Amino acid sequence: MKKIFFSALIAAGLAGRLCAAVAEDSRIFTPFFDMTLSEAAFLPSEGNIFSGGNMNTQVGLLAKAAEKHHLFGLYNFNYSGQGFTPQDSKQFTDRSMSHGFNIEYRRVFTDRIRVRPGVSLTREYRRTGANEVWKNGLYNMNSVGGQLAADYTFDEEKNGYVTVQYLFRKVKFPNYTDLLSEFQNAGNTAETSGGLQDQNMGQISVRPSWNQFFGGLTYTVQNYKNQKVVANTGVYGDSKQRDTDTALDFGFHHTLGIFELAPMVSYTIHASNQNFMLYKFLGDTSPQFGEKYYDFKELALSVPLDLNITSKWAVGGALNMTRRAYDKRTARDAANNFTSAKQVNTMTTLTGSIRKRINEVAMVRLFASFMAANSNNNSRNICPTAIPATASV
Amino acid sequence: MKRLILILLALFLVKSNAFATVDWESKGMQIAGEIIANPAGFFYDFQQDLEATTPLPPGKRFGFQMGLFPTLIPVTYTNISGKYRLHGEGRIAPGVPQLDLIGGYWDMLAAKMATKDSKSIDSAKFGGYYVGAIMSTSVSPRVRTFWGYKRSQLDASLKFKPGEEPTLLGTTVHSFDTGFKDDFFIAGIETPRSVGKLWSIQLNYGLKTQTFSSKVSWYGKYFELGLNIYPEGVLVVHPVWNFHLNF
Numbered sequence: 019m020k021k022i023f024f025s026a027l028i029a030a031g032l033a034g035r036l037c038a039a040v041a042e043d044s045r046i047f048t049p050f051f052d053m054t055l056s057e058a059a060f061l062p063s064e065g066n067i068f069s070g071g072n073m074n075t076q077v078g079l080l081a082k083a084a085e086k087h088h089l090f091g092l093y094n095f096n097y098s099g100q101g102f103t104p105q106d107s108k109q110f111t112d113r114s115m116s117h118g119f120n121i122e123y124r125r126v127f128t129d130r131i132r133v134r135p136g137v138s139l140t141r142e143y144r145r146t147g148a149n150e151v152w153k154n155g156l157y158n159m160n161s162v163g164g165q166l167a168a169d170y171t172f173d174e175e176k177n178g179y180v181t182v183q184y185l186f187r188k189v190k191f192p193n194y195t196d197l198l199s200e201f202q203n204a205g206n207t208a209e210t211s212g213g214l215q216d217q218n219m220g221q222i223s224v225r226p227s228w229n230q231f232f233g234g235l236t237y238t239v240q241n242y243k244n245q246k247v248v249a250n251t252g253v254y255g256d257s258k259q260r261d262t263d264t265a266l267d268f269g270f271h272h273t274l275g276i277f278e279l280a281p282m283v284s285y286t287i288h289a290s291n292q293n294f295m296l297y298k299f300l301g302d303t304s305p306q307f308g309e310k311y312y313d314f315k316e317l318a319l320s321v322p323l324d325l326n327i328t329s330k331w332a333v334g335g336a337l338n339m340t341r342r343a344y345d346k347r348t349a350r351d352a353a354n355n356f357t358s359a360k361q362v363n364t365m366t367t368l369t370g371s372i373r374k375r376i377n378e379v380a381m382v383r384l385f386a387s388f389m390a391a392n393s394n395n396n397s398r399n400i401c402p403t404a405i406p407a408t409a410s411v
Numbered sequence: 412m413k414r415l416i417l418i419l420l421a422l423f424l425v426k427s428n429a430f431a432t433v434d435w436e437s438k439g440m441q442i443a444g445e446i447i448a449n450p451a452g453f454f455y456d457f458q459q460d461l462e463a464t465t466p467l468p469p470g471k472r473f474g475f476q477m478g479l480f481p482t483l484i485p486v487t488y489t490n491i492s493g494k495y496r497l498h499g500e501g502r503i504a505p506g507v508p509q510l511d512l513i514g515g516y517w518d519m520l521a522a523k524m525a526t527k528d529s530k531s532i533d534s535a536k537f538g539g540y541y542v543g544a545i546m547s548t549s550v551s552p553r554v555r556t557f558w559g560y561k562r563s564q565l566d567a568s569l570k571f572k573p574g575e576e577p578t579l580l581g582t583t584v585h586s587f588d589t590g591f592k593d594d595f596f597i598a599g600i601e602t603p604r605s606v607g608k609l610w611s612i613q614l615n616y617g618l619k620t621q622t623f624s625s626k627v628s629w630y631g632k633y634f635e636l637g638l639n640i641y642p643e644g645v646l647v648v649h650p651v652w653n654f655h656l657n658f
Contacts, residue, residue, distance in 0.1 A: 027471075048550070049548060049550055049556045050596065051599075051600045053614065053625075055612075057640055057647060057648060066437060067433045067438065069647050070642075070649070071642040073640075075614045076412055077558070095623075097623065099642050113642075113643070114620065149448070207552050215498060349569070376610065377604055377610055378553065378554075379600065379602050
């Protein structure tokens with residue numbers, strides 16, 4: 019049975035985006051600045067009005083040490099406030115803040131080939147509606163890693179190039195602990211439940227772009243360092259959790275007369291060897307087993323359209339749709355029992371907007387959105403009647 | 412254009428039965444609870460409204476600023492800020508950024524009046540200051556980026572007369588003494604709108620408390636209009652009106 023659990027979202031606010039980084043041949047140092055901020059009021063079909071915002075700021079410096087040797091340093095501040103989020107992600111009231119530091123060496127070999135090794139450091143803080151101190155968040159995350167990327171330009175006239183990139187990250191969740199394990203082993207004072215989210219992540223991607231058409235194929239592997247796979251006996255086995263994502267995306271950004279169109283489509287296959295145990299209540303002696311519980315295929319479509327009425331003003335609209343179909347996870351009924359139907363979740367957003375370019379580097383967009391999400395999963399009892407045998411982000 | 416705006420608003424803001432009724436009473440209680448939980452943070456957001464954290468316009472050597480709204484009116488922050496240019500862009504050597512010193516002070520008039528007139532308040536002190544420096548450099552003839560540092564401090568204390576202490580949730584409150592102090596990183600961009608009129612957007616981030624805000628400002632020869640956004644604050648959006656003179 020489908021059920022709409024958010025019938026409406028109204029968002030009105032300020033959204034500005036600007037950037038200023040044009041490498042000038044005559045300069046050794048070129049500063050970079052890019053900032054996007056939005057603030058919105060949310061009016062859900064159930065519950066009270068609340069506000070949330072997003073803020074992303076990038077500041078950087080490009081140094082041209084020599085004709086073929088460049089160095090680019092970038093700091094990225096990102097804040098994600100309260101908002102409606104797809105299920106399986108987090109609560110409305112969760113917020114996150116991250117600091118990313120990236121240093122990239124750019125070696126130009128020919129007019130067409132460039133190689134970019136780099137290092138990266140990220141600190142991410144998360145807090146819930148309890149307003150805990152940022153540094154105490156259960157899902158706070160630290161990551162360190164590197165990348166090796168190569169760009170090949172095949173059509174200079176129409177800005178055609180292809181980028182091949184490999185990146186890796188060592189990811190740690192310093193505050194994370196399995197609360198269920200701690201509860202079950204209350205007498206054990208040793209730290210046995212930490213580090214379950216720690217993982218090594220690797221990603222390889224191929225991304226071509228030409229004449230403002232772009233696309234790519236991305237393959238990501240997450241190898242968990244400590245998290246084991248739960249067996250149908252309810253006991254963790256010897257094998258460690260391993261997740262993969264294979265994603266294919268395509269889009270373009272073109273202007274036809276007064277129409278400015280930037281559609282995007284992506285298809286993701288998520289696979290994990292992790293299973294799931296459904297405990298309906300504390301002390302449940304016959305929990306239900308969900309095999310390969312996290313495998314899914316997801317289709318995401320975004321079709322934003324602006325009508326440029328004048329050189330400064332535009333009215334626009336957008337349709338966003340995300341459909342996630344689980345491979346083996348079945349939906350649950352109102353009594354929190356697995357049914358025979360595979361779980362399918364859909365989230366659709368319709369947006370109307372007015373955009374104004376307020377100067378040569380910035381624009382403001384006022385928008386209102388209507389969001390509808392539905393799922394054939396009928397159970398709304400998440401805790402404590404359903405206790406996951408493993409935690410997933 | 413006005414007609415288009417009205418049509419769009421009519422399309423998306425029409426109230427339907429699907430929307431829940433807004434419970435303003437519980438929203439008010441939530442806001443009051445957030446202020447009580449962190450009073451210094453609430454008052455510090457107003458301090459940021461009066462802080463002059465944009466660079467001096469090119470060619471100006473020093474400047475003064477006074478916050479009018481919401482600082483002087485209605486929260487009675489009497490305040491003054493100043494800027495002084497140490498050197499202009501490219502003056503010492505080609506490519507060397509402009510460097511300005513900034514600073515300011517405020518004192519809450521209502522706290523002094525409450526101490527003088529109230530039968531229950533023995534003493535009250537709400538005030539703060541900030542000092543820092545802003546470095547700015549041109550990216551193109553019409554765009555400047557700026558980076559900066561500021562140290563901000565706020566002191567808030569209140570002491571009740573013996574026998575006149577209020578009770579809060581069954582507990583007698585004799586006094587409270589709180590404050591806020593942090594070192595901030597500032598980054599922003601500025602571009603002219605027309606002759607003598609500028610527009611800027613900036614990020615302020617507190618390194619110890621993780622307090623952050625974004626300021627969007629339109630300013631001319633005498634006045635600055637702004638929208639300051641505090642995503643984690645009690646009042647998320649502050650409309651701002653400041654008076655300034657640059658020489």
